[in-house]
Amino acid sequence: MSVVIIGTLDTKAEEIGFARDVLEAQGVDVHVVDAGVMGEPGFEPETTASEVADAAGTTLEHLREEADRGEAIEAMGDGAAEVAQRLHDEGVLDGVLGLGGSGNTSIATAAMRALPVGVPKVMVSTMASGDTEPYVGSRDVTMMYSVADIEGLNQLSRRIISNAALAMVGMVSNDPDVDVEERPTIAMTMFGVTTPCVQAARERLEDMGYEAIVFHATGTGGRAMESLVEEGVVDGVLDVTTTEWADELVGGVLSAGPDRLEAAGDEGIPQVVSTGALDMVNFGPRDSVPEEFEGRQFHVHNPQVTLMRTTPEENAELGEIISEKLNDATGPTALVLPLEGVSAIDVEGEDFYDPEADAALFDALRSSLEDDVELLEMETDINDEAFAAKLAETLDGYMREAGRAP
Known part of the structure; x- marks a missing residue:
C-alpha cells in the first residue's frame, strides 16, 4: 500500500509530516510530493518541487523569479498531475492525500482529477465548506473541511488530519470484495423530469445483459460521462437527457461546457x-x-432550483447545435424525438407545455441532421414506456452491429 501526499513543504511541512507519520504508523508506504515554490522544504520529499516544476515544462527558478502566485499554482498543479499519473502508472500510488489552503487545494486536486475514478482521493482543505466544484470537477475527490486554518499542529488540526489519514488507510487497505460481472457498459443521462424514461430504459437494457451507469445531467454529470467515455470505460451511450446544452446556450447554472455530446462520436462508440x-x-x-x-x-422545482422555459428561438438554435455534434460522430448514431413532450412538465396540462417551442426544436433537428444520423420520431412524450423501449432497442441493435453486445 502506498499513499502519495501532495503539499507545499515550504509552508506546511509540519502538518504534512504529521499526516505521513500517521499513515506510516498504519503500515502504509508514503511518497511525499513537494509543491512549494518560494521557500525551502521542511524535510526532504520523495519528489522535489524542482521535479514537479520540470514536469510542468518550466523550472522552479523561473517561477521564483516571476514571483507570480497564480502562475506558480497553475504550473505546480500541472506538474503534480503529471507526477501523480506517472506514479499511478508505475503502481506506486494507491491513493492520494492533500492538505492546505486555497493554493495547495488547487494544486493537489489538479493531481487528483488527473487520476482515474476509483483511486482514493482525500483533500483536507480550508475551502471544503464552500463551492467545491472547481476542485472536485467530475472526479471522485473527497473534500474534508479543516475547520481551522492549516497552520501549525493543535488539538483540532491533529484530530482532523488524523481522521483524513486514517480514512485514506481504510480506502487503500480494504478490498471491498465486490463481485464484478463483466458486461458491456452503457452510460445514460437523467434528470428528475426524465426519470421514468431512464428507469424503464435502464431496466430493459439490464435485462438484455448490459450494465448501466446513470449520470445526473447537472453539468458535472455530463462532464463525468464524457470523460469516462474518453477513458474507454463505456461501451455505448444512451444520452436521454441533453438539457445541459440549454444551460450552456442560454446561461443557466448546469452547463457541461461546449464539448458536451462529443466524446461518444469522437470515440466511435454506439450512441x-x-x-x-x-x-x-x-x-x-x-x-x-x-x-x-x-x-x-418559470417553474419553481424546489426552493433551491428554478427552471425557465426555453423559447422557440432558443430551441431552434439548440437543434442546430445538437445536429452539428451528432453529424460529426464517427460511430453509429441515432436521434429519437418524443413529439408529445421532452420532459414531465412539457406535456399537456403542465407548466412548460409549449408545442410551438418543441416544434422549433424538432424542425431544426430535421433540417440540420445529415443522413448518417438515424432519425426516429414517436408520437409519445419522453416518459412513455414505449419511448423508453425504443431507445433501448435501438441502442441494442447498434451494439450488436458493432460487436459490443452481451
Whole structure:
C-alpha cells in the first residue's frame, strides 16, 4: 500500500509530516510530493518541487523569479498531475492525500482529477465548506473541511488530519470484495423530469445483459460521462437527457461546457440521443435568476432550483447545435424525438407545455441532421414506456452491429 501526499513543504511541512507519520504508523508506504515554490522544504520529499516544476515544462527558478502566485499554482498543479499519473502508472500510488489552503487545494486536486475514478482521493482543505466544484470537477475527490486554518499542529488540526489519514488507510487497505460481472457498459443521462424514461430504459437494457451507469445531467454529470467515455470505460451511450446544452446556450447554472455530446462520436462508440429536458434552463433559488430573464416563464422545482422555459428561438438554435455534434460522430448514431413532450412538465396540462417551442426544436433537428444520423420520431412524450423501449432497442441493435453486445 502506498499513499502519495501532495503539499507545499515550504509552508506546511509540519502538518504534512504529521499526516505521513500517521499513515506510516498504519503500515502504509508514503511518497511525499513537494509543491512549494518560494521557500525551502521542511524535510526532504520523495519528489522535489524542482521535479514537479520540470514536469510542468518550466523550472522552479523561473517561477521564483516571476514571483507570480497564480502562475506558480497553475504550473505546480500541472506538474503534480503529471507526477501523480506517472506514479499511478508505475503502481506506486494507491491513493492520494492533500492538505492546505486555497493554493495547495488547487494544486493537489489538479493531481487528483488527473487520476482515474476509483483511486482514493482525500483533500483536507480550508475551502471544503464552500463551492467545491472547481476542485472536485467530475472526479471522485473527497473534500474534508479543516475547520481551522492549516497552520501549525493543535488539538483540532491533529484530530482532523488524523481522521483524513486514517480514512485514506481504510480506502487503500480494504478490498471491498465486490463481485464484478463483466458486461458491456452503457452510460445514460437523467434528470428528475426524465426519470421514468431512464428507469424503464435502464431496466430493459439490464435485462438484455448490459450494465448501466446513470449520470445526473447537472453539468458535472455530463462532464463525468464524457470523460469516462474518453477513458474507454463505456461501451455505448444512451444520452436521454441533453438539457445541459440549454444551460450552456442560454446561461443557466448546469452547463457541461461546449464539448458536451462529443466524446461518444469522437470515440466511435454506439450512441442513441434524445432531447430530454431541452425545455428548461436551470437556476438556483427564484431570487437568484438574473434580471435579464424577468418576464420569462418559470417553474419553481424546489426552493433551491428554478427552471425557465426555453423559447422557440432558443430551441431552434439548440437543434442546430445538437445536429452539428451528432453529424460529426464517427460511430453509429441515432436521434429519437418524443413529439408529445421532452420532459414531465412539457406535456399537456403542465407548466412548460409549449408545442410551438418543441416544434422549433424538432424542425431544426430535421433540417440540420445529415443522413448518417438515424432519425426516429414517436408520437409519445419522453416518459412513455414505449419511448423508453425504443431507445433501448435501438441502442441494442447498434451494439450488436458493432460487436459490443452481451
